[in-house]
Amino acid sequence: MILLLPPAETAPQPPAPPEVPLDLAGALARAKAENPLLKAAKARVTERQGLITSTRADALPQLTLAGDFTRYRDVSLLNSNMGSSLKDFGLDPAQLLSPTNLYTTQATVSQPLFYFGKLGTAIQVAKMGEKEASLAYTTAELDTLHGAAKAYIAALAAQAELEVVQTRLRTAEQFLSDVKAKLEVQSATELDRLRAESEYLSVVPENLNAEATYKRALELLNGALGLDPHTPLRLADPGAPSLDLPLSGAERSEIAQLKQQEAMYRANDTIIKSDLRPKFDFNASYGYQAGKTNNLFKEPYDTWKVNVTMRFPVFDGLRSSGKRAQNRAQLEQVTQSRIDKERAIAVERSTAEREMVKARAYDEAARKAYDAALEALRTSRESFDQGLITSLDLLQAERAERQMDSQRRRAQLGVWTALFDLRRACGLPPLG
Numbered sequence: 001m002i003l004l005l006p007p008a009e010t011a012p013q014p015p016a017p018p019e020v021p022l023d024l025a026g027a028l029a030r031a032k033a034e035n036p037l038l039k040a041a042k043a044r045v046t047e048r049q050g051l052i053t054s055t056r057a058d059a060l061p062q063l064t065l066a067g068d069f070t071r072y073r074d075v076s077l078l079n080s081n082m083g084s085s086l087k088d089f090g091l092d093p094a095q096l097l098s099p100t101n102l103y104t105t106q107a108t109v110s111q112p113l114f115y116f117g118k119l120g121t122a123i124q125v126a127k128m129g130e131k132e133a134s135l136a137y138t139t140a141e142l143d144t145l146h147g148a149a150k151a152y153i154a155a156l157a158a159q160a161e162l163e164v165v166q167t168r169l170r171t172a173e174q175f176l177s178d179v180k181a182k183l184e185v186q187s188a189t190e191l192d193r194l195r196a197e198s199e200y201l202s203v204v205p206e207n208l209n210a211e212a213t214y215k216r217a218l219e220l221l222n223g224a225l226g227l228d229p230h231t232p233l234r235l236a237d238p239g240a241p242s243l244d245l246p247l248s249g250a251e252r253s254e255i256a257q258l259k260q261q262e263a264m265y266r267a268n269d270t271i272i273k274s275d276l277r278p279k280f281d282f283n284a285s286y287g288y289q290a291g292k293t294n295n296l297f298k299e300p301y302d303t304w305k306v307n308v309t310m311r312f313p314v315f316d317g318l319r320s321s322g323k324r325a326q327n328r329a330q331l332e333q334v335t336q337s338r339i340d341k342e343r344a345i346a347v348e349r350s351t352a353e354r355e356m357v358k359a360r361a362y363d364e365a366a367r368k369a370y371d372a373a374l375e376a377l378r379t380s381r382e383s384f385d386q387g388l389i390t391s392l393d394l395l396q397a398e399r400a401e402r403q404m405d406s407q408r409r410r411a412q413l414g415v416w417t418a419l420f421d422l423r424r425a426c427g428l429p430p431l432g
Helices: 024-034 036-057 081-089 118-184 190-224 253-274 319-385 391-425
Strands: 020-022 062-072 100-114 233-235 279-290 302-311
Touching: 020 024, 024 036, 024 118, 036 118, 118 190, 118 233, 118 253, 118 391, 190 233, 253 319, 319 391
Parallel strands: 020 233
Antiparallel strands: 062 100, 100 279, 279 302
């Protein structure tokens, strides 16, 4: 008895996600909008803007409305001399200590009058902090954009290398097929077949390595763009970079940020010194206090108070002196960091200029080598058509042309990378 079972149903495979077409400008725009580190730096600027508002509030009037209900029993009369003598007159002091209700409504206003520049300087420091955060955002933006640009170029370079290896693999496959066909008609030897197989098998691991390198380059690019690492991309060739524009480097945001920190530490010294000087405050309150709710908001149950207070610190345990010493040390640290950064940037720019000269020379040599390989391929095809060379010679000429083409493309991409390094050293974005 034969049982006929229906074939097992296979789960439908989800469709592959569509490729995202990108050019260099589009990649930079996406990185600027979607990179998580850049979003965090932008949130820091917003935080500093909120700090300005909260710091300014310390210099503005503070208004408070309060309502209070208190029920209490005061026994201080029992402990007074008069309370102890009431019994001599036949009076019971406990009868005079009944609980009391107290209803209070009050509005209170406080205003700092004079703090020897502490409040105004604190607001200035908060504004400096916002500017410092904006400069840090500029630095993060430049680092993000240049990182995305270099990742874009690295992906194209890995793609060019992969194309060369795949061409070599196809050439080796074709050569092996030709040798096997010749072996069948006894026009080739077993040694020729073994050599062809050896060449083919030597290219296989190179192809796997090139594929892995290309996939990793795409994953790094996706990370810089704020995309899922496995998002397929279709990258456009940026072409030859324009090198005719003069690069006028502005002050680097890192240097401006350190200078802003120095100004903040100097201003902070004023705030610390003001803690050792007199301070004047104005306080006023107005409201009603009554034992019964019916008497609230009526005269003569209204109560008010106005006072101007001066506080003069005499000795704080050398706390302010320690703070000033700490502030001076931090200022010196930032100053030395700025000097070191200026020197490093000068070295970075001179190095980038030398690398640009080298990249342009290498690009020129690669283009000449590609022209020579292209001419050699044309000659080899003519010789093959005339029967002067074998198919192996033609395949080798095609492989050499592909290698020179890949080298030309990678040299051109190297010029892009050198240009990015030079523009970063000048404090400029990747594309001007």
